[in-house]
Amino acid sequence: MIKVGIVGYGNLGKGVSIALSKASDMECVGIFTRREPSSITPEIPLPVYSMDKLMDFKGSIDVLLLCGGSATDLPNNTAGILKDFNTVDSFDTHAKIPEYFEKLDKVAKENGTLSAISIGWDPGLFSIARALFGAVLPDGKDYTFWGKGVSQGHSDAIRRIDGVKNAIQYTIPIEDALIKVRSGENPDLSVGEKHYRECFVAIEDGADKEKIEKQIVTMPNYFADYKTVVHFVSEEEVKKMQQKLAHGGFVIRSGSTSENINDILEFSLKLDSNPQFTASVLVAYARAVARLKDEGKTGCVTVFDIPLKYLSPLSEDEMRKHLL
Amino acid sequence: MIKVGIVGYGNLGKGVSIALSKASDMECVGIFTRREPSSITPEIPLPVYSMDKLMDFKGSIDVLLLCGGSATDLPNNTAGILKDFNTVDSFDTHAKIPEYFEKLDKVAKENGTLSAISIGWDPGLFSIARALFGAVLPDGKDYTFWGKGVSQGHSDAIRRIDGVKNAIQYTIPIEDALIKVRSGENPDLSVGEKHYRECFVAIEDGADKEKIEKQIVTMPNYFADYKTVVHFVSEEEVKKMQQKLAHGGFVIRSGSTSENINDILEFSLKLDSNPQFTASVLVAYARAVARLKDEGKTGCVTVFDIPLKYLSPLSEDEMRKHLL
Numbered sequence: 001m002i003k004v005g006i007v008g009y010g011n012l013g014k015g016v017s018i019a020l021s022k023a024s025d026m027e028c029v030g031i032f033t034r035r036e037p038s039s040i041t042p043e044i045p046l047p048v049y050s051m052d053k054l055m056d057f058k059g060s061i062d063v064l065l066l067c068g069g070s071a072t073d074l075p076n077n078t079a080g081i082l083k084d085f086n087t088v089d090s091f092d093t094h095a096k097i098p099e100y101f102e103k104l105d106k107v108a109k110e111n112g113t114l115s116a117i118s119i120g121w122d123p124g125l126f127s128i129a130r131a132l133f134g135a136v137l138p139d140g141k142d143y144t145f146w147g148k149g150v151s152q153g154h155s156d157a158i159r160r161i162d163g164v165k166n167a168i169q170y171t172i173p174i175e176d177a178l179i180k181v182r183s184g185e186n187p188d189l190s191v192g193e194k195h196y197r198e199c200f201v202a203i204e205d206g207a208d209k210e211k212i213e214k215q216i217v218t219m220p221n222y223f224a225d226y227k228t229v230v231h232f233v234s235e236e237e238v239k240k241m242q243q244k245l246a247h248g249g250f251v252i253r254s255g256s257t258s259e260n261i262n263d264i265l266e267f268s269l270k271l272d273s274n275p276q277f278t279a280s281v282l283v284a285y286a287r288a289v290a291r292l293k294d295e296g297k298t299g300c301v302t303v304f305d306i307p308l309k310y311l312s313p314l315s316e317d318e319m320r321k322h323l324l
Numbered sequence: 325m326i327k328v329g330i331v332g333y334g335n336l337g338k339g340v341s342i343a344l345s346k347a348s349d350m351e352c353v354g355i356f357t358r359r360e361p362s363s364i365t366p367e368i369p370l371p372v373y374s375m376d377k378l379m380d381f382k383g384s385i386d387v388l389l390l391c392g393g394s395a396t397d398l399p400n401n402t403a404g405i406l407k408d409f410n411t412v413d414s415f416d417t418h419a420k421i422p423e424y425f426e427k428l429d430k431v432a433k434e435n436g437t438l439s440a441i442s443i444g445w446d447p448g449l450f451s452i453a454r455a456l457f458g459a460v461l462p463d464g465k466d467y468t469f470w471g472k473g474v475s476q477g478h479s480d481a482i483r484r485i486d487g488v489k490n491a492i493q494y495t496i497p498i499e500d501a502l503i504k505v506r507s508g509e510n511p512d513l514s515v516g517e518k519h520y521r522e523c524f525v526a527i528e529d530g531a532d533k534e535k536i537e538k539q540i541v542t543m544p545n546y547f548a549d550y551k552t553v554v555h556f557v558s559e560e561e562v563k564k565m566q567q568k569l570a571h572g573g574f575v576i577r578s579g580s581t582s583e584n585i586n587d588i589l590e591f592s593l594k595l596d597s598n599p600q601f602t603a604s605v606l607v608a609y610a611r612a613v614a615r616l617k618d619e620g621k622t623g624c625v626t627v628f629d630i631p632l633k634y635l636s637p638l639s640e641d642e643m644r645k646h647l648l
Contacts, residue, residue, distance in 0.1 A: 015581065018581065018582050019581065022462060022463060023462070094648065097644055097645075097648050098641065098644055098645050101644055118648055123648045125456065125460065125589075127647055127648045128456065128632060129591075130647045131632045131633075131635070131636055131643060131647045132449065132452065132632055132635070134636060134638075134647065135608040135611075135632070135635035135636045135637075136449065136601075136604055136605045136608045136635070137601070137604060138346060138347070138604075138637070139346060256596075257339065257342065257343065257596075257597060257600035257601055257603070257604050258342050258597075258600060260596075261596040261597045261600055262596050263593065263594065263595045263596060263601055264593070264594040265449075265592075265593055266590075266591070266592045266593075266594075267453075267590070267591050267592075268589075268590045268591075268592075269587065269588070269589055269590075270587065270588040270590075271587045272580075272581075272584075272585040272586050272587060273581060273582075273585045276581035276582060276585055277460075277461070277581055277587055279581070280460055280461060280462075280581050281460045284459040284460045287459075302644060302648055303632070303648070304631060304632045304633040304636075304640070304643050304644070304647075304648070305631050305633055305640075306631060307628060307629050307630060307631050308452060308455045308456055308459070308627070308628045309455075309628040309629055311455070311456070311459035311460070312455055312458060312459045312628075313459075313462070314458075316628070316629075317422065319455060319628050320421055320422055320425055320626060320628070321421075321422050323451055323454045323455045323458065323628075324418065324421050324442055324447045324451045324626055324627070324628070
């Protein structure tokens with residue numbers, strides 16, 4: 001049995017607890033939180049501990065699934081945790097991944113631990129599609145579209161702005177761009193020409209709407225490169241929208257193997273719950289981290305470094321027999 | 325530069341020569357054939373050698389791309405070649421893969437070589453989709469559909485029947501099955517309930533149509549489990565159909581992460597030329613074989629064993645920066 005722990009118990013942490021309850025080769029020792037443990041009633045019966053108790057579990061947890069956000073939780077905390085534990089996280093600030101990787105790779109190698117970063121569906125499964133498609137169809141272009149759906153990372157980033165009580169952000173593909181790509185026309189499209197971002201924001205009484213809107217639309221990495229629409233709404237409205245966490249998207253590569261011989265490769269997802277699905281991907285990669293660590297692997301890894309055989313609960317023989 | 329050779333020069337071999345001409349990190353030393361070398365005029369200017377000369381290249385070729393068929397060429401020849409060379413092939417008789425793997429794994433380990441088998445889009449990319457989807461969405465069902473398109477392996481198998489001059493086989497999804505799967509209904513479908521197989525066969529004068537038809541429809545692994553329709557047509561008609569080698573298909577997994585929270589994952593291909601695309605996949609995996617061999621890896625491997633970083637001509641840093 002692979003022994004794991006959950007760090008952080010928001011939507012992603014809840015999803016991880018549910019996904020782990022279905023993994024017969026994994027055992028969850030508990031949830032670790034910065035909140036008061038008694039304030040949490042887990043969806044799945046699991047002990048809840050304060051983060052202060054984490055070190056008591058050193059040596060008895062194979063992998064920690066880090067379920068914090070990418071804006072501050074993961075950049076601030078992962079390196080410290082990685083000194084004593086193997087980790088998996090869903091760090092999704094694309095532009096900062098190289099820097100995050102370098103930092104964790106160094107810590108992990110110094111401490112003999114292993115960290116799989118940027119696991120989920122984008123980065124994650126969509127990255128796999130982009131890398132695979134580019135390798136097998138080198139003469140082509142690829143396009144990633146998201147939505148319509150809530151981006152947890154972007155909603156989180158808005159919520160961290162002073163004066164914001166709550167917020168939700170929808171990423172929406174620009175229909176015209178989508179039609180062009182699927183036709184094999186291979187248009188040049190900047191990231192902001194493929195989607196727009198719609199934000200619903202509830203603010204504190206007396207907060208400066210104009211200033212908050214400006215902070216959102218100019219936020220680097222998150223909103224600056226997109227057409228962004230901000231709506232100020234009541235906290236109740238935001239809460240209602242937060243009940244529905246559907247998402248989806250697709251990666252398309254359109255290219256050719258020789259003149260006038262064209263191919264279209266496509267990977268798509270339609271998800272009722274973005275955090276539950278991301279959690280399910282994290283659990284598969286936690287299995288991989290435990291197995292790779294057993295083989296002596298240390299450092300920082302991404303989906304590009306991990307063979308599929310490590311993700312599946314099936315044996316290699318079974319995989320070849322049933323899935324190849 | 326990775327030095328490679330092409331063994332066999334049918335449609336797949338031609339596709340490989342074209343794909344290699346676009347890979348700036350690979351150099352093709354030549355084509356090896358069982359035919360009279362002077363009878364071959366390659367699409368891309370490359371030397372053509374008799375298979376008898378292959379051993380002269382021992383030590384100066386990093387990987388051989390084996391472009392023979394799965395019915396007899398690969399089962400008969402790969403093990404012998406693997407004693408002296410690293411190989412990549414597109415062995416696609418699904419039911420016989422475990423046996424083929426075991427045999428080659430033994431030969432490769434005894435001889436310190438490396439063999440990547442069953443590379444292409446199915447087995448190959450579709451296998452990746454099945455394994456990945458199953459690992460990240462364990463509570464679900466997956467479905468593979470092919471077509472409409474020509475199956476090279478099945479056409480080849482018909483052509484090997486006594487009395488058959490030429491033949492082409494189309495695999496066609498059963499529309500009703502497709503609709504059910506995409507709806508998330510999760511129907512139980514046998515492989516033969518998802519597709520039918522349509523064969524166009526030209527026979528020798530005086531050959532026994534009834535006997536040939538029976539040999540086709542009862543052929544194990546290839547046709548026995550499918551509704552198969554056989555049409556006897558002229559050799560000219562078959563040849564005309566053989567000019568068009570379009571194919572495609574998709575892998576869908578429909579499942580749930582918790583009650584009433586459902587996800588649909590889909591991977592699809594639309595290919596103008598099945599052999600050219602399969603060739604392009606073989607070339608990416610030839611790169612992986614050369615790199616893995618450099619790291620000391622020996623034995624037999626499949627798409628489940630090879631991390632994506634080995635397939636891409638990009639550096640690991642570039643992949644994390646641009647594709648993750």
